[in-house]
Amino acid sequence: MLEEQPTPLDQIGRRLFPEQPEQAVAGVTALVDLAAQARPAEDDQPLLPARYHFFVRAIEGAYVCLCSPPRLLLERRERFEVDGSEYPVFELAVCRQCGAAYLVGERTETQDGKDILTQPGPRSFEHPSGLEFFLLPDERNGEVPDDEDELVSYGPVSGTTAEQRLRLCVRCGAIDRADAIFSPCDCTPPQSVRVIGAKTRDGNVHVCRACGSRSTGSVVFRFLTGNDAAASVLATALYQEIPPREIGDEVQPQEQQRGIDEWSSTAGASASGGARAPQVGGGRQLLIFSDSRQDAAFFAPYLNRTYSPTPAHPEDA
Ligand SMILES: [Zn+2]
Ligand SMILES: [Zn+2]
Structure with a gap:
């Protein structure tokens, strides 16, 4: 279905689960999670290498x-x-x-x-x-x-x-x-x-x-939020949803080489390897892109300031 054209989730749900329309979206989501974990063999790609993308922008008034x-x-x-x-x-x-x-x-x-x-x-x-x-x-x-x-x-x-x-x-x-x-x-x-x-x-x-x-x-x-504030709220919420890596796992060389897709929706469940405890933030990783070099430079300290409960420098408060 998706090879033909991009399709909204609810439409896919209606076609896959015509008998249970009220559970259709949850059904598709569960199916995607399942297919992202299912591999024919250890070294194979998952059936459906799913990723979630959000397209967001700050409000301009x-x-x-x-x-x-x-x-x-x-x-x-x-x-x-x-x-x-x-x-x-x-x-x-x-x-x-x-x-x-x-x-x-x-x-x-x-x-x-x-x-x-x-x-x-x-x-x-x-x-x-x-x-x-x-x-x-x-x-x-x-x-x-x-x-x-x-x-x-x-x-x-x-x-x-x-x-x-x-x-x-x-x-x-x-x-x-x-x-x-x-x-x-x-x-x-x-x-x-x-x-x-x-x-x-x-x-x-x-x-x-x-x-x-x-x-x-x-x-x-x-009501002009600026890009930093909106991106910071989203980054904070997403970061807190990332499961921490299990502490105590040793790095397995073959796991590293296999190239586990850490951006897949199930990375937290399947790719717990690669962590050496204790790690900052429980080993969570979040990569944020910007199409402007200047925005990128200013956003990192901004996020650090808004995320930390107490400011590093009181004058920054
Ligand atoms: Zn008038
Ligand atoms: Zn007033």
Whole structure:
């Protein structure tokens, strides 16, 4: 089946075990494990030299479509279709202290003079000063009062001005003061949400509008993980799943020459030879590749730092 073309596991399962669809995937996995251990003779390759590969990547931001109910997206896209209608997609940011959700983006003026909120452009990485942050009020940080007298009492941060109380059209991204008499766009039916503009300096929010937390850096962050953090979480989880080599086994020369495939799914069970106790990490081995020499150089110390419970140098903490 697989010689014809690559096939998803569940499809193989349905064909091999049509009578037990709910156990089909587990059945295929067991079959692969079995075939990886089965050798016609000691010196032969296993029936199925299986390896598992993961294709992963770091997230490049979290996104939201403010349709009803809102949809969270972990992949950058400009627009999202719901029930035949297209909605713009906004990028999300979050307060590190209270978890309040913000929209982050750039305000651009259209030819007919309205302001549109768009996702941060590629320029924003080098020149973040054009970025703006808008708090999405939720039930925890209270309803945005309609009465202007109540403005100052909104949330823990006092002094929300009328200019900061905005309404955002979720159909076209038009953004305008909440107290404006006319709608900022012609979208029908009008569908907008209230947002609170946060003060920024050089693209940083120093005071969270929801909880009042302050920082000389930024309290509100975009969901940009960077490759190192994602690879480190995966490497840690995989490393801990590798079975340790049995302590006390002596190296058998012929075992070495036979070239046991240490990357096969059953390497831990079949290839316990080759260890001299005691070994670092129980003799576990993990090889990590990178397509960038610089990434490889920086990742090794990074993983060491994140894996070790106490940092080697306190200043690294
Ligand atoms: Zn609109
Ligand atoms: Zn906060």
